[in-house]
Amino acid sequence: MPKIAGIVLIGNEILSGKIEDANAAYLCRELRVLGVDVRRITVVPDDVDVIAREVAAFSRDYDVVFTSGGVGPTHDDVTIAAVARAMNVPVVRHPDLVALLERYYKGALNDAKLKMSEIPAGAELLADDGLGFPTILVRNVYVLPGVPEIFRKKFEALRERFRDQPFHLSNVFVRIGEGSLAEYLNALLAEFPSLLLGSYPEFSNPEYRVKVTLESKDRDYLEQARARLLERLPGDAVVKVT
Amino acid sequence: MPKIAGIVLIGNEILSGKIEDANAAYLCRELRVLGVDVRRITVVPDDVDVIAREVAAFSRDYDVVFTSGGVGPTHDDVTIAAVARAMNVPVVRHPDLVALLERYYKGALNDAKLKMSEIPAGAELLADDGLGFPTILVRNVYVLPGVPEIFRKKFEALRERFRDQPFHLSNVFVRIGEGSLAEYLNALLAEFPSLLLGSYPEFSNPEYRVKVTLESKDRDYLEQARARLLERLPGDAVVKVT
Numbered sequence: 346m347p348k349i350a351g352i353v354l355i356g357n358e359i360l361s362g363k364i365e366d367a368n369a370a371y372l373c374r375e376l377r378v379l380g381v382d383v384r385r386i387t388v389v390p391d392d393v394d395v396i397a398r399e400v401a402a403f404s405r406d407y408d409v410v411f412t413s414g415g416v417g418p419t420h421d422d423v424t425i426a427a428v429a430r431a432m433n434v435p436v437v438r439h440p441d442l443v444a445l446l447e448r449y450y451k452g453a454l455n456d457a458k459l460k461m462s463e464i465p466a467g468a469e470l471l472a473d474d475g476l477g478f479p480t481i482l483v484r485n486v487y488v489l490p491g492v493p494e495i496f497r498k499k500f501e502a503l504r505e506r507f508r509d510q511p512f513h514l515s516n517v518f519v520r521i522g523e524g525s526l527a528e529y530l531n532a533l534l535a536e537f538p539s540l541l542l543g544s545y546p547e548f549s550n551p552e553y554r555v556k557v558t559l560e561s562k563d564r565d566y567l568e569q570a571r572a573r574l575l576e577r578l579p580g581d582a583v584v585k586v587t
Numbered sequence: 588m589p590k591i592a593g594i595v596l597i598g599n600e601i602l603s604g605k606i607e608d609a610n611a612a613y614l615c616r617e618l619r620v621l622g623v624d625v626r627r628i629t630v631v632p633d634d635v636d637v638i639a640r641e642v643a644a645f646s647r648d649y650d651v652v653f654t655s656g657g658v659g660p661t662h663d664d665v666t667i668a669a670v671a672r673a674m675n676v677p678v679v680r681h682p683d684l685v686a687l688l689e690r691y692y693k694g695a696l697n698d699a700k701l702k703m704s705e706i707p708a709g710a711e712l713l714a715d716d717g718l719g720f721p722t723i724l725v726r727n728v729y730v731l732p733g734v735p736e737i738f739r740k741k742f743e744a745l746r747e748r749f750r751d752q753p754f755h756l757s758n759v760f761v762r763i764g765e766g767s768l769a770e771y772l773n774a775l776l777a778e779f780p781s782l783l784l785g786s787y788p789e790f791s792n793p794e795y796r797v798k799v800t801l802e803s804k805d806r807d808y809l810e811q812a813r814a815r816l817l818e819r820l821p822g823d824a825v826v827k828v829t
Contacts, residue, residue, distance in 0.1 A: 358785055360625045361754075362616035363800065369630075374604035383602045385637075388611075388628035419769045419786040420776055450766065457769030492790060512603075524692065527661045527699030534662055543600055544661040548734060558605065 348381045348509045351403040354388040355396055355414040355424050356491055367493045368413040375500065380509035380562070381409070391415060396427035404431065404486050409507060411500075414491030418457040428483050429465035438462045441470065445478065471503065512541075513564045515571050518553035518584040522546070526555055529577055537570040539563075553584040590623045590751045593645040596630040597638055597656040597666050598733055609735045610655040617742065622751035622804070623651070633657060638669035646673065646728050651749060653742075656733030660699040670725050671707035680704045683712065687720065713745065754783075755806045757813050760795035760826040764788070768797055771819055779812040781805075795826040 352372055358364040369386050376383055384407060389395050396415070403410045415424030429436045442462035446454055454462075464470070470479035480499050481488040487503065489496050519526060523546050534542055541560035547553060559574070561567040575583060594614055600606040611628050618625055626649060631637050638657070645652045657666030671678045684704035688696055696704075706712070712721035722741050723730040729745065731738050761768060765788050776784055783802035789795060801816070803809040817825060 354628075357783070358787060358800075360615055360628065361802075362612065362619040362625075363785070364787070365612040370601075370604065370607040373602055377604040383604075384632060386596075386602065386628075386630035390626060417786070417788060418766045420772055421785055455766065455770065457773075458766040460769075461766075492788070494790070524660045524697065524700040524703075527702075528697065530662055531699075541599070543605070543663055544659070545600060545606070546659060546734070548736070558600075560603075 348408045348507065350376055350381050350383045350409045350411065350507075351407040352383060352386040353396070353399055353403055353410065353412045354386065354491075355391065355412060355427075356388075357390050357421065359388050359414075360390055366413070368489075368491065368496045371493070371497060372411060372413075372500065375504065376507065377512060379504065379507050380511045381507050391421040391423055393423045393427045393430060396424060397430035400428050400431035400486060404484060408485060410486045412486065412488050413496060416461075416488060416490050418460045422460070424488060425460075425463050425465065425481070428486055428488060431486075432465055432467075432483055434466040436463050437466045439464050439470065442479075449477075510562045512560050512562055513567045515559045515567060516587045517557040517559065517571065517574060517578075518586070519555050519557060519578065519582045520553055520584050521579070521582045522554050526557070526582075529574065530557070532577065533570060533574050536573060537566065539566065540570045590650045590749065592618055592623050592625045592651045592653065592749075593649040594625060594628045595638070595641055595645055595652065595654045596628065596733075597633065597654060597669075598630075599632050599663065601630050601656075602632055608655070610731075610733065610738045613735070613739060614653060614655075614742065617746065618749065619754060621746065621749050622753045623749050633663040633665055635665045635669045635672060638666060639672035642670050642673035642728060646726060650727060652728045654728065654730050655738060658703075658730060658732050660702045664702070666730060667702075667705050667707065667723070670728060670730060673728075674707055674709075674725055676708040676725075678705050679708045681706050681712065684721075691719075752804045754802050754804055755809045757801045757809060758829045759799040759801065759813065759816060759820075760828070761797050761799060761820065761824045762795055762826050763821070763824045764796050768799070768824075771816065772799070774819065775812060775816050778815060779808065781808065782812045 352369050354366055359366050373383050387399055389399055415422045439462055446462055450458055464481050465483045469482040471482055472479040489499050543558040545556045559571050594611050596608055601608050615625050629641055631641055657664050681704055688704055692700055706723050707725045711724040713724055714721040731741050785800040787798045801813050
């Protein structure tokens, strides 16, 4: 069974169209390369109860969960409180984080700054990311910041934790429409039921009409399926295979 | 109460990182301008049961729901079946759509092509979009295609249906960090609890450190809140107000 993941994006700014999220697409691409199967993405507002329910469900349903956003010092940063509620543990100040913030701010900390020393009780601090501030891991939930540059650096530092058997992918580009192609794909799936098969029409590309994606973690299975598809398709239907 | 909306994006291609969705961000921006409050976005795979559960929950929880993707003729296009299951109605072929497809394909239709004449029983066809193919509306669920150009044209044709009281927005850009800013924002919210207040740090912009967004459907309330914030902030903290 491949490792499966869920992504929880947190932030009114995404839902209200102020900011276009870049973290989910980045994470989907990176996790796919690592062989991890992302099963769901959800975008929720800065609301403790809503986030807590979603994180609890994701933590139960998926092997690994990533949250993005809501980890700063202001009123709309409620992710830590929500993850703690999801896990049914209190929020506590971690002395190492307090010390780190004191060095960063060079002096006394107000409540807002101290908020960034808070973690769900029992959380693990993953400190080897070369970024000065550790990543918080609560059971299978990685709490990441929304700022894309920091999100990526933190993920980069963690990525080898998630590596699994890779997906093998082949693309077949055809010049027939989906309405004609469908029967070939159905026949292929009948013979190769475990194949991950996608069909993506292209309406503005003069070169081809549909990109067919074939994927499997078993390279032989993938190659057999692709050979069978190419054998069955009309000879002039195929534009290219990658 | 503002009109609230949910968005369900359907497609393995998004979750597997092959395609970056553009429809949710577009829809969030457009709906915000119309005064509609998007409360949640979810991205789910091409799985009838998963989509059906999500659509049923969204249809119950939100005033209006948009689905994106999964409406073509191939095996991975399961949105119509899923929406029908969510609404507990059968899938039926609509004679107008069969006639339309016969004209489009200029002749006999195979099962795959006929699949595009299928709708959840009782669905409404919204035909005035100038695109040749109507949009399917099932109760409060608008079924839209994943291809961004068509998604946008269809939404454009429908947009006046969703217009509500607008949100008024003002941005205050400051050169103090969130750790110092937080107390001003907390005080502001204590006095203006209905204000929609966001705080977005910027780490690579030399001009300002945080963008504060103030929003309300009540313009006077917004202007009073902004005046109070500007009055309280240290004079040299504010870079600009828009």
